[in-house]
Amino acid sequence: xxxxxxxxxxxxxxxxxxxxxxEAVLTAGDRIVFVGALGEARDRARRxxxxxxxxxxxxxxxxxxxxxxxxxxxxxxxxAANADLETAASLADVRRRLxxxxxxxTEAEWLIGVQFESKRLAGPERLDRRTLDAWFPERPTLxxxxxxxxxxVNSATLRAAGVAEDAVAPAGGALxxxxxxxxxxxxxxxxxxxxxxxxxxxxxxxMLEASRTCFAALAAAGVTSIGAMMxxxxxxxxxxSARMESLVVQAVRERMPQSIYAIVIGKxxxxxxxxVDSPLNDPGNPTRARxxxxxxxxxxxxxxxxxxxxxxxxxxxxxxMTLPDDEIYRRMExxxxxxxxxxxxxxxxxxxxxxxxxxxxxxxxxxxDDHRHRIEHASIAAPDLIAxxxxxxxxxxxxxxxxxxxxxxxxxxxxxxxTRHVYPFRDFFAxxxxxxxxxxxxxxxxxxxxxxxxxxxxxxxxxxQGVEPEQAVAMFTRNAAFIQFEEAEKGALEAGKAADLVIxxxxxxxxxxxxxxxxxxxxxMIAGSFVQTADDxxxxxxx
Numbered sequence: 001x002x003x004x005x006x007x008x009x010x011x012x013x014x015x016x017x018x019x020x021x022x023e024a025v026l027t028a029g030d031r032i033v034f035v036g037a038l039g040e041a042r043d044r045a046r047r048x049x050x051x052x053x054x055x056x057x058x059x060x061x062x063x064x065x066x067x068x069x070x071x072x073x074x075x076x077x078x079x080a081a082n083a084d085l086e087t088a089a090s091l092a093d094v095r096r097r098l099x100x101x102x103x104x105x106t107e108a109e110w111l112i113g114v115q116f117e118s119k120r121l122a123g124p125e126r127l128d129r130r131t132l133d134a135w136f137p138e139r140p141t142l143x144x145x146x147x148x149x150x151x152x153v154n155s156a157t158l159r160a161a162g163v164a165e166d167a168v169a170p171a172g173g174a175l176x177x178x179x180x181x182x183x184x185x186x187x188x189x190x191x192x193x194x195x196x197x198x199x200x201x202x203x204x205x206x207m208l209e210a211s212r213t214c215f216a217a218l219a220a221a222g223v224t225s226i227g228a229m230m231x232x233x234x235x236x237x238x239x240x241s242a243r244m245e246s247l248v249v250q251a252v253r254e255r256m257p258q259s260i261y262a263i264v265i266g267k268x269x270x271x272x273x274x275x276v277d278s279p280l281n282d283p284g285n286p287t288r289a290r291x292x293x294x295x296x297x298x299x300x301x302x303x304x305x306x307x308x309x310x311x312x313x314x315x316x317x318x319x320x321m322t323l324p325d326d327e328i329y330r331r332m333e334x335x336x337x338x339x340x341x342x343x344x345x346x347x348x349x350x351x352x353x354x355x356x357x358x359x360x361x362x363x364x365x366x367x368x369d370d371h372r373h374r375i376e377h378a379s380i381a382a383p384d385l386i387a388x389x390x391x392x393x394x395x396x397x398x399x400x401x402x403x404x405x406x407x408x409x410x411x412x413x414x415x416x417x418x419t420r421h422v423y424p425f426r427d428f429f430a431x432x433x434x435x436x437x438x439x440x441x442x443x444x445x446x447x448x449x450x451x452x453x454x455x456x457x458x459x460x461x462x463x464x465q466g467v468e469p470e471q472a473v474a475m476f477t478r479n480a481a482f483i484q485f486e487e488a489e490k491g492a493l494e495a496g497k498a499a500d501l502v503i504x505x506x507x508x509x510x511x512x513x514x515x516x517x518x519x520x521x522x523x524x525m526i527a528g529s530f531v532q533t534a535d536d537x538x539x540x541x542x543x
Contacts, residue, residue: 232271
C-alpha cells in the first residue's frame with residue numbers, strides 16, 4: 001500500500017481559490033487525496049484502509065511546495081564548482097578565492113570565478129585584463145559578473161580563444177577597451193560568446209558533486225518544482241560549451257528530485273523539438289518541454305538593459321536590444337505557430353515596450369487563446385505599459401531578490417524618478433497580471449522565504465509597490481503553476497494534485513509582515529516523499 005501522511009496541528013494554507021485554509025491534509029502515494037476537516041480526513045483514511053503516519057505540525061505551517069519557474073540548472077552546477085566571488089569586497093579577496101580553487105583544477109581547465117560584483121570593490125580598484133594578467137600570466141582565467149551578462153578575461157584566455165586586439169563585437173554585444181584602445185578584457189552580452197566558445201568543460205567529478213549540493217539547496221528552500229532554462233546552441237549564458245545542456249541535465253536527473261518544466265534557449269526550434277523527443281521528456285521523469293527562451297536586452301548592472309532614456313550615471317548609453325526586431329519576431333512567430341510558449345528576457349523599459357509591441361503584432365496576425373506567453377523580468381514598467389501587457393494576456397516572471405541586490409545602487413543608475421517604476425509588483429497585480437516569482441538562480445539564491453519577504457517589504461525600496469503576503473506566496477505557488485500550464489497538477493493543496501508540500505516554522509500570512517524573513521523551511525515533500533535537504537546532507541557528512 002502507498003505511504004500515506006495526515007498533516008494537522010497548525011495553519012494549513014491551501015492557496016486554492018475560495019478555500020484558503022484547511023484543518024488537515026491527507027496524502028496517499030504521490031497524490032493529495034483529501035483537504036478539509038481533521039475528523040473527515042480520518043474517516044476518509046479509515047474507509048480506504050489507509051494507515052497514515054500522522055504529522056503534527058505543532059504550530060508550524062503547511063503550504064503547497066514552492067515553484068521556481070525560472071532558473072538555470074547547468075550554470076547552478078557550474079557556479080557551485082568554481083570560485084564564488086559574490087561577497088568579495090577587494091581585489092585581494094578575489095585573488096585569495098581564485099588561488100584557493102586553482103590547485104583543484106585539471107591542467108586543461110580554465111580558472112573560473114563567478115558572481116563578481118564590481119560595486120563591492122573600493123573606489124579605485126578595478127578587475128580587468130591587466131589585473132588578471134599580473135596574477136595569472138599563463139593560465140586562462142575568466143570571471144563572470146554578478147548579472148551573468150558580461151565576462152572578464154586575461155591575455156592567456158584571449159590567446160586560447162584566438163581573440164585578437166582588432167576583434168569586432170558581434171551584433172548585440174560590446175567589447176571593453178582601455179584608454180589606449182587595447183582590449184581591457186571585458187566582454188558584454190553577445191560578445192561573451194567570443195571567449196566562451198573556446199572554454200573547456202569543467203571536471204565531471206566536480207560537476208556531479210556540485211549537482212548534489214545545488215538540488216539539495218533547492219529542497220532546503222522548499223522548492224519542489226522548477227522551470228529549467230536549457231541551452232540548445234551557443235546562444236545563452238553558457239556560450240557554446242553549454243549547447244548540449246539538456247544532455248547534462250539528463251545525466252544528473254536522478255539527483256534532481258524536483259519536477260521540471262523545460263524552457264529551451266536557442267536560435268531555432270530544433271532544440272525544443274529535440275528535447276521533446278528525448279528521454280528527458282519521458283512522462284516518467286517527470287519533465288515537460290513546451291517553451292522557448294529569447295534574450296531581447298541586457299541588465300541594469302551592465303548598463304545593457306534597453307532604456308528609453310540614457311542611464312543617469314552613464315549618460316553615453318541607454319543600453320541596447322541584443323537582437324533586431326525582425327529576428328525577435330521571426331523566433332516568436334515560429335514558436336507561436338508551432339504551439340510553444342514564448343519566454344522573452346526584457347529588463348529595460350524600452351526593451352519591454354519593444355517586446356510588447358511585437359507580441360501585439362504577433363497576436364493580431366496569429367490569434368491564439370490561452371497562449372500564456374511570458375516576459376521574464378519586466379524590471380521597469382510604467383502604468384501605461386503595464387496596461388498593454390495585461391490587455392494581451394502576457395504573464396510576468398519576476399525576481400524579488402533582484403531588489404536586494406540592486407536597491408543600494410539603482411537610484412544612482414536610473415535616477416530617483418525612474419526607480420518608482422522598478423519591480424512594480426503591486427501595479428502588476430492591480431492590472432490582473434498573474435505575477436510569478438523566481439530566483440533566476442544562480443544569479444540569486446533560490447531562497448523563497450527571502451523572496452516572499454522582498455515581495456512584501458522590498459527591503460524598504462519603494463515599499464508602496466509591496467504586495468500582500470497572500471499575493472507574495474501565490475507568486476511561488478498557484479501563479480507559478482499557472483504560467484507553466486501546471487495549475488491542474490500543482491500550486492495548491494487540493495485533492496488529486498501532486499503531494500508536493502512544504503512545512504514552515506510559521507505561516508507567512510499570520511506573522512507580522514516584518515517577521516516574514518525569519519520563517520524557516522522545516523521539511524519538504526516531493527511527490528509524496530520527504531526529500532533530503534542541504535542541512536540533512538551537511539549533518540550526514542559531519543556524522
